[in-house]
Structures are given as structure tokens and as C-alpha cells.
Amino acid sequence: MKLHILGCYSATPKANTNPTAQVLEISNHQFLIDCGEGTQVQLRRQKIKFNRVKHIFISHLHGDHYFGLIGLISTFRLLTRETELHIYAPKGLKELITLQMKLASSWTNYQLIIHELNSKESELIFEDENVEVHTIPLDHRVYTNGFLFKEKEGERKLDIEKVEEANINVAYYRKLKQGYDVVNEDGVLIDNKKVTLEANKPKSYAFCSDTAYSEKILPIIKDVDVLYHESTFLDKHEKLTVPTKHSTAKQAATIAKKANVGTLILGHYSTRYGNLHDFKTEAQTVFENVLLADDGKEFQF
Amino acid sequence: MKLHILGCYSATPKANTNPTAQVLEISNHQFLIDCGEGTQVQLRRQKIKFNRVKHIFISHLHGDHYFGLIGLISTFRLLTRETELHIYAPKGLKELITLQMKLASSWTNYQLIIHELNSKESELIFEDENVEVHTIPLDHRVYTNGFLFKEKEGERKLDIEKVEEANINVAYYRKLKQGYDVVNEDGVLIDNKKVTLEANKPKSYAFCSDTAYSEKILPIIKDVDVLYHESTFLDKHEKLTVPTKHSTAKQAATIAKKANVGTLILGHYSTRYGNLHDFKTEAQTVFENVLLADDGKEFQF
Structure with a gap:
């Protein structure tokens, strides 16, 4: 299992930060999770082949999580893609993509299948013989899902x-x-x-961004190998988490600890902070095994 | 008069090319012309102050000319902009922005005024005591305008x-x-x-992208100081200009010559070409005074 961080900063980009997008390699899939502005360029820079991306999971319809999607869809068309593309996203995305296509007098030459999500309960949204993907309902200002990727028990060797x-x-x-x-x-x-x-131990990964601190997700993410949990703020700005429905590094670590995860990866940092290391230090007061996401970083598990 | 090229490549971005966007400094304005994906980051890199941008002109609703607009609008909001923002764009944009705002449960805290264009004749769309902006109807696959920026005759000194x-x-x-x-x-x-x-000689700039070769624009752009004309292709690929409604470098130069412009700037290059210099060489067989746009370049006139 491999995780490529294409972008892990919150809403307002600086000259050298990218909004949320990441590619999870698991069981021979390359799942794209969120697709902020500039994702297509980040995919190129990380040398991820466009045709390997067949499933895109969009957490919510705030711009820093999906404004790069329409550009990617259009570029796929220009490159005469034939491979079908599945997008899992909150209800509303299909209307938007349809309107953008209409305004450009264009449509895709490949099959574009948009699976619109609106359930408030965790649901199975993708399954094949090797892997399952479930939604993780999150607590944010608009309808938002995290995603749980779980390898199935493999065959004995x-x-x-x-x-x-x-x-x-x-x-x-x-x-x-x-x-x-x-x-x-x-x-x-x-x-x-x-x-x-023995078969290889199945791996699991939970992506939780954006969200306020919410213990409701604990049963869903319990015992995952790797949890990516947003930490927009440091504890000293905790009061900002209330109106914005984001989390602090400490809150993310508390979730990691209570869910008994293997590794916690922090991300979705507010660009107000100069030094990412403070996020790690703060989280480690609660939970030891903490990694910091950063644009262009790769993690292997 | 100063022109900042933020991006000047056609549709499919590579790791280090940007789609169309440029800032024209004229008569104390900073006009943003087109707004491809990544424009907000390019503005930051070129140190153009967001609050100086008060007018955005969108030529047409193909993604490589406007997919960065919604991100810029959202970032302005996050930065608590108060300055009003005027956007001049083809009809349809207002519906799209409204839908995107609705999906994000958000609206701007500054005044956002979208002037929708649908005339097929050249029209005056902006005027103050120093400068006028007129549309230049272009011949492309969807409704498209170029823009003519003209300083007014100044006062004697x-x-x-x-x-x-x-x-x-x-x-x-x-x-x-x-x-x-x-x-x-x-x-x-x-x-x-x-x-x-004598007063300073008033300057003028015409932006023509995207367009097939069209002599209909000659009366509008006649004698301008600077013409930016797209040259997606080289002459050896001229047949591609027919279905795509783009131009070659040679065609751009022919327009420049017939319109008696001062300087021709080429741009909107297809990313299939390795060497931009071939565009200049080709154009100069027809018209001498040719400059090549490139991402990050600045021109002063």
C-alpha cells in the first residue's frame, strides 16, 4: 500500500502549496482521493499515469477538494482516453459537470460514471475481489464523506x-x-x-478530511493501519474549529488513539502556520505514531 | 503598458506549462484576461496583488481559459476581499458560478458583478476616463470574444x-x-x-485567442500597438486549424501585417511542439516584429 500526497494544504493556496488530492495505491488500484485545483499537474509531476486512475473519490464540494476535477476530466478527453472513469461524489456534482460540458459544447469520449452520494450512514460504494471502499460520514459545514479502503482477506500462499x-x-x-x-x-x-x-495481512486506509472532531467515526475506522485525519489548526487556535468545523492536531491524535489505528498522517494544514513540525509535536502528546503529509511526499506501508 | 504572461499554452497542461491567463497593466488598471486552471498560483508567483485585480475578461468557456476562475473567486472570499469584482464573460458563466456557490453553501462577501456577453458584434464593455475595452468577435468552436484595450487621448503636458x-x-x-x-x-x-x-501617445492592446484565421477582425484591431494572436499550430499542421478553429503562426502574422499592428505576440501554443522558436521564425516570414509569449514573461511597451 502506497500513498502519494499531491496536495495537503487547506483552502487558500500559496505559490508553493497545493489543495487536497492524493493517490492511494492498494490491491493494484490507483484511487484518486479529492481533486483540488492543479491536481492534473501534480499527477504529471509525480509521474502517475492518467489511465491508471479509474476511480475518483470526492469528499465534499468545497473548492479546495474538487476544483481540479473538471480540468482533469477535460484533459482525459483531449488525450482521447477510452478507459471508463468512475467518480464518487456528493449529489450535485453531476449537474455541475453537465453544465460545464454544455457550456463548452463538449462531452467525454470515454464513459464517465458519476455515483452521487447522499446517505448519512456509512455505505459500501465500491467492491471487487480484492478491496472494498466504504464512506465515513464526517461532520463538516456541507455534506462530507471520508473514505475507508479495506483490502479483503487474501488467499493463503x-x-x-x-x-x-x-x-x-x-x-x-x-x-x-x-x-x-x-x-x-x-x-x-x-x-x-x-x-x-499465511495470506498477507490485508491493509486498510481511512481518509478523513474535512471534519470537526467526531467520535461517531470511531466504529468505522477502528484498527485501520493508516488514518489520514485533517488537522487544519493547532490547539492554540482550537476555538476556530467551532465555526469552521475543522480539527486540531491534538483532536486528530485523540481520534487516532481512540480508534487504535496503526499510523496517523496529519494534513489539511491552514497556510497560516510556518512550521509543520508543531503539528507533529502537538499530536504526539496524545498518540506516538504520527507522520506529516506534505506535497509530493510518498508513504509506503 | 505592461503585459504579464501567466500562462500561454493550449489545453492539456504539462508539468511546467500553464493554460491561458495574462494581466495587462494599462492606465493604472490591472486587467486579468482569461483565467485557466492555476491562475491564482501564477498571480502569487508573479507578485500581482489580488486586490488590484478588479476586472476579469473571459474570452470563452473552454476550460483552458476559465477553469481557474472559480478558485480565484473563492480565494478572494476566504481572504475577506471587500473590493468589488467585475467579470466579463460569455452567457452561461453566471449560472455556473451560482451553482458552484450553492453546492459549497457559500457566497462572496464582496460584490461580484458578472457581465454576460452574447453579442456577435464588437461592443464597448468597459469605459472610464482613461481607457476603453471593446470586444472582438472571434471565430472559434464556441462563442468567443477577443478584447481590445484602448487608452484615450491624454491631456497635453x-x-x-x-x-x-x-x-x-x-x-x-x-x-x-x-x-x-x-x-x-x-x-x-x-x-x-x-x-x-504633446500628450503621451495613447496605447492599445488587442487580445485574440482562441480563433481561426479571420479577416473580419481587421477593422477592429487596425493599427493597435500590440496584438496578442493565438498560434496553436505551425504551418505544417495547418489542416488541424480547420476542425479545431485555431490558427498557425503564419496566419497570426498575416493578420498582424494586414492590420498594420506595431508588435505581434504569439501564444496559445499546442504542447506538441518542443521548440517555440519555430513559431517566431515562421511568423517572421510574413511580419517582422514578432515576440514569443512564455509563462512568467513580462513585456513593457
């Missing part, structure tokens, strides 16, 4: 030397990976555990 | 030594600047020409 030694027919390999005991060429029952190894 | 020598009362200085002869303290009629100097 063949210990190929032992499998051959046990004289098992190739036709049974699939059954072995699924955990079954099988009968070998000599008619002997072979204990699965003796010829296979 | 006092040759202050001669004015004092001629013993003219200060009360008459205004009349002198306006070109009138006046009577001095001794009752003698003073010839205006003898105590004043």
Missing part, C-alpha cells in the same frame, strides 16, 4: 516445495489457496496448514 | 518653465492641458502650442 513433496495434483492448488485440505495423488489427505503459508 | 515665463495664472492650467489658448495676467493671448507639450 502455496509453500511450493512442500506442495510438490506431498505429490498434490496442480488441479488442487486453487483449493489449497482457499484453505481447504486436499487428497494427494496417492489418496492421502493433506493438511492445508502443512503445505501453505 | 505643461512645459512648466514656459508657462511661468508667460505669466499665466494657475487657474488656467487645466484649460492649457485641454489644448485651449488662454489670456495671461497681462491680458495677452497665449498660443497653447507654445507653452504645452
